[in-house]
Amino acid sequence: MSDELSIIVSEQSNPLDGAAFAAGPGPMLVMASAGDCARFSLRTAKKNLAKATEAFGQVIPPQIGEMSSRAVKTALCLGPDEWLLLAPESERESITARFAKQSEQATHSLVDVSHRSVGIDISGPGAALVLNAGCPLDLTALPVGGCTRTILDKAEIILMKPGKEHYRLEVVRSFADFVWNFLSSAGREFETESG
Amino acid sequence: MTRFSFPALVRKAIGADKDWPEQWAKPDPKSDYDVIIVGAGGHGLGAAYYLAKEHGITNVAVVEKGWLGGGNTARNTAIIRSNYLYEESAALYDHALGLWEGLSQDINYNVMFSQRGVLMLAHTVHDVQIFKRHIHANRLNGVDNEWLSPEQAKAFCPPLNISSSARYPVLGATLQRRGGVARHDAVAWAYARAAAARGVDILENCAVTGISRARDGQVRGVETTRGFIGAKKIAVSAAAHSSVIMDMAGVRVPIECFPLQALVSEPIEPAFPCVVLSNTVHAYISQSDKGELVIGAGTEQYVSYSQGGPLHSIEHTVSAICEMFPIFTRLRMLRNWGGTVDVTPDRSPILGKTPVPGLYLNGGWGTGGFKATPGAGHLLAWTIARDEPHPINAPFTLERFRTGRLIDEAAAAAVAH
């Protein structure tokens, strides 16, 4: 039976599976759905960050808007006591276990939200323009390596800026189609950009 | 007062319109009145008129801080209907609707009350349930309201998009045929003229800054920017400023003020025969007799007296209109303005006595008091004259917020416009 059972793990379905989009000369804009990973919502007091860092195996930054990203793990500080942790699928269980061990000394809430959202990678010289079709942030003021929760038209997103012309956003599953359609609709403008 | 009529119009035209009299006089305040009404909106002016006409009380002043009719009376989308859910509300609004039907003739001023029918769209199964509930209740209350299928709704309002693939498809609609719109400004002018003709003083540019009470607590007059004016009775009918003025008398009222915006398109030939409301997408629309589409938005979430509002709300409203009526996208917006609506916790008005002897309150009409104008005026006059509420406004007390006997049209998910 367990053979049959394990098959299912590979049969996952994501709203944006394999989605890709490019537009404009250059191209101005490239978008693709990001691969799956483990995601955790971590809530704890700032004083516990050292412990949490230990459990996660990578620095968890203390200031809202900061993001630490090294190798394959990323930690985003979204609120005064809220972090989003991204890690490879394979580390999900070990991370959970390490945090569980700490709950006595450092109260926290670690909730597995791996399946809650999907990621979209957006890059190119037009990336910021396309986001600004629906995002009210001044994206030039968002530093490279920064992150924030914000809004894109009618959808809440978590926005990361890994590079100058590179953004990654996280959107809750059921909003993903909307966000993708919105961005690609805006991206189509590059096909005719008339200045 | 010169009676308005077609022959009068011709006669005056022959005289180059030289001798049309003032529609309302511009008196100086007297030192004392029997009744002072604070706020020369449609409601306050209506109350003054009915006090004079029906109760013989003519030593009355209506005190207005700006130009009369310049509050929400000047800025509303003028929708009139009475198909409210609860019997208390239905009675109240239907009383007003009845008065609207004879108003132009009664006060000899054409307020262009147009009973072109009000459609309210249902976009979800839940909406359908709510609207059916309204129809049943209205029928038993003797208020006209009927259910239309999407096709019937489209026949009644041809620009309506009833495609089932719309993001918010039209699943049906209620229609109140007696509902419609009126020329909002004219209502204020009409009541002002009719009240003034019966001896009421209308004091514009006269803001109330304090309410003065005698030792025994009874009111004795108002402080204004034009000096103290004595009064035996004071009625506050100041819509957005109700709570500020009631505070002057030491009475706290459960009213908060929020911005509400509206807009008109450029004028076009008749293209929209009726009034359409959609609560689900927050937009409502009709076409004025002059030709512009008159469109209303939803209220903002924050307290404000700014008579303005943010752009994103207008974007939302206009996109909702374009969803429901896709042929309108290329029309242009001509003007967008805001009002300040006075909202109570149960979205029903407060109309009656207050804990202060001689002080009456008419307020909290929120997004939907224009339709009540004649009724509110009529009932307020009654309440002032007899120092007790008329049975129709008896349920609309201040006390209900303490006891919990709310008249919750909002919970019943009715649009209040």
Next chain:
Amino acid sequence: MSSFRTAKGGRIKRKDAISFSFEGKAYTGVKGDTLASALLANGVHFVGRSYKYHRPRGIMSAGQEESSALVGIDRGQGRYDTNTRATTQELFEGLKAQSQHCWPSLRWDIGEMNSLASPILSAGFYYKTFMWPKSFWKRVYEPIIRKSAGLGRAPRAVDPDVYASRYAHCDVLIVGGGPAGLAAALAASRSGAKVILADEQSEIGGALLSDPGSRIDDEESWSWLASAVVALAADENVTILNRTTAFGYYHQNFVGLVERLSDHLESPSSNLPRERLWRVRAKRIVLATGAIERPLVFAGNDRPGVMLAGAARTYLNRYGVRVGDKPVVVTSHDSAYLTAFDMAENGVGVEAIIDLCTDVSPELLKGAARLGIEVLPGHTITRTKGRLRISSIYAAPIEPDGSVGPERTIDCDALLMCGGWTPSVHLFSQSRGTLSWREDIGAYVPDVYAQNASSAGACDGHYLLSEALNGGAAAGQAAAIEAGYKAGKPNTYEVAEEATCSGTLIVELPTGANPARIKAFVDFQHDVTAKDIRLAVREGFHSIEHIKRYTTAGMATDQGKTSNLSELAIASKTLSRPIAEVGLTTFRPPYTPTSFGAFAGRSRGNLFDVTRKSPIDSWAEKRGAVFEPVSLWRRARYFPRDNEDMHAAVARECKATRSSIGISDASTLGKIEVVGPDSAEFLNRIYTNAWTKLGVGRCRYGLMLGEDGFIFDDGVVGRLALDRFHVTTTTGGAPRVMAHMEDYLQTEWPDLDLWLTSITEQWAVIALNGPNVRKLIEPFVEGIDLDKQAFPHMAIKEGKIYGVPTRLFRVSFTGELGFEINVPSRYGLTVWKRLIEEGARYDIVPYGTEALHVLRAEKGYIIVGQDTDGTQTPDDVGMAWAIGRNKHDFIGKRSLTRPDMLVSNRKQLVGLLTRDPKNLLEEGAQIVATAHPSPPAKMIGHVTSSYWSETLQHSIAMGVVEGGRARMGAELYVPMPDGVHQVQVVEPVFYDQEGGRLNV
């Protein structure tokens, strides 16, 4: 080349001919033309009809202030634009324009008869008549009034164009690209500040575009302009937006602009949006919006051929068009002389300059003499002649006593007027700045700023080119500094031989005729005349706001751009009150009419709102489910087979569930993970129920109230660990509940140690109900003993199903043995498909929300929002048992003891059975106590839920009834359109009262 095109000059491309049509007649223009300039080049002035009197009207201006020359433009395929100003529409190949508001044709218009009745059509006439006989209003008068209304043709087809939008941030936003705006942009850009320069015209340049003769720093103005634009375009920190109107100035320097991307193109590419809404937040704003020329008010000032003098100059210098061959100029301001001089220099025989002022500057007189133009200082125009085009005017001297001397006729084919200039303070005023009246220039100018902005040039009351340039440069520099940049000294510009620029504000031109009998237009579109304004004042409309609303002056599509000041001046004079005291009406957005499409942007069709879909939605769609929207979600309502209707499908789905297995997608339920040592205490306060004693591995139905004591939401809560709960909410209530909980946690009880995490979308939820469910899943579940004792009703456990992690709930909303399988969302679809496959042997049937509603109603379970409407307490719906009586407090508790919560006749939830079991009540039907109610009837309740129960073979209903529980067994009545139905009040549980089917 058409007859009125000049031989040379202008900014048009003479070689690029463009054909277009107006009123079906073909014409030729050239590239760079507007529709108006092309028509004028062809000698066409008469293009429209006015609103009320249907008077023939021509082209009055050369810009967006135009209120007469409005046309319809049809580009086919639903691209029909009504009320388009000929003066701003750029010409493109094949443009087709039509006149509006006339029938059968522009030339022969029946509506012109209105002019005959004009004496009685004075301001507000309709308020005074059409009242008798009463029934005529609805049947006769109003239809006629409505029919005659409106200006443009209504659109008939759906617009295929798309609209875009964009947020942008900048250091300095400059509105207006005339000399002031350009100089500001140059100065700001030099500092490195991020600058946006927007101008609504096709080309940047403003007044310079009409003024090739001026010299800036010893350079020809057009060459200066070209280098300025090149310099700005080269700076990557500068964004130049032409064809972009700033329409609204909102809070904290937030400005809405619309960029028109394709209206000037012959065949735009389909990906090119027609317009783009820019939402700009600027640190600092420089307003350089210029000034608008004012018409003069006199009898017959509206004939085709009467035009603003500045416009005529624009047509000449910018478009190479003579607006006439023998124009007359009438003015109260120096600037009109420039028009006359430029025209004369281009070989046009200017018949005369009628100057209302007596003391004309010697230089201007000299200039006129040099060009052979007769100047009549101290003269007025008393009337004009010409039906479809002006043919002559009557000029007369103004005597020292103000009376008018003998008239003299002057033939002409154009009359160019100038009553001075009105600074464009619209945006400033929208920003809530206050204006002050400047008597010397007869205009309102910005005074106190409410936001971080400044003004420069003509919009600030500085009309000289040198002032515009130097004021603009200073404003640009200051703005950059304000925005935090270092800016060197601004440039100073020198303008050679600058013309004088002064005038007098003339309210109404002196006339010998009775002013009460003449039509001297103030608002040209709405046909508001000077006498209308006087009538309004006479009738007691003293506030300018009243005058506006009574006469409709300033309410036309130009929003009073050319009329407000005349209106104000006439009112002031009639009221004998200074203009400054009379004040202005409120400036509101949009600055110029702005398309709905631009506001709607991309929010159309499937982007109008989010449609949330569950992980299993695609399966349901393939299976042909009929969906219903529930908040933002779409949920499968039923799964019809072979053309079944809803009724049949639901009956089948219910039956299958009760007899074997039904499967449904419950993924949309809200879910919140509550973690932390104080979780149970938190839930104690949030819910009516008590949570402390709930064992790990158990669940409980929870009821949540608002602080007002009324039911707010409900759902099942499972305890995963001492400090970890899995909370579920209704689908529609999920965001509201999360916000409510966060609010109390953060602001009322910050001392509690716990956190809330939304996990709605982490888990797909598959609800399985029916007697065979356990049998179906048992083989595939790992780590959970499904045995009745080990895993009883209302239990929760973590384990695996098909090898993927699950949080398995044993709960039931149907009264059958039920499990809710939570699996991480990405597995939801696969698990669902497996269950469907494996379930085939039990005839598993997917059911939708409708069957779900029937099944739960058979059990008397409520749906918050359907059986409750925000006015029910727990006791009202028979759920007093859910209240933890010993709890000190919970949200809403206090409200339950308010006097009106304790009265005996509150509406209570009951079951209702129709006398005829086949009869189905309508949801929302009202309940009365008498068999023959007549309006207004006393209603004692209403039907909240009503269904056909296939299982019970009779209809069932629930409703709320005053004092309902005391009426058990009583007969009541439900009036419906088809008659009054008799019903019996019963317990609201219709099926398996003992709950035997649950506990198996």
Next chain:
Amino acid sequence: MLLIRCPYCEQDRAEVEFSYAGEAHIERPVDPSAFSDAEWEAFLFLRSNPRGTHFERWVHIHGCARHFNAVRDTVSDKFLMTYKAGKPRPTKREIEGAKK
């Protein structure tokens, strides 16, 4: 669109990221059952609704998700200052100071 300074993010952010949450400094009683009907009415429904300075609550719902307080002028809609939830009502002096 308002521009609101979130005291947690320490940034000015657009109104669309926020939700309004009613008047500030209306503390829920520790023991509501001790409240009279009139006191309870005041807690539930009576708000100051001033023309002018208003103390109010906002949530940075699409940002850091924190509730905070703001002082805003209800006539001009201008924010005078914002501060973290739980902080006492600022004095006139503090408000003036924040305006700079």
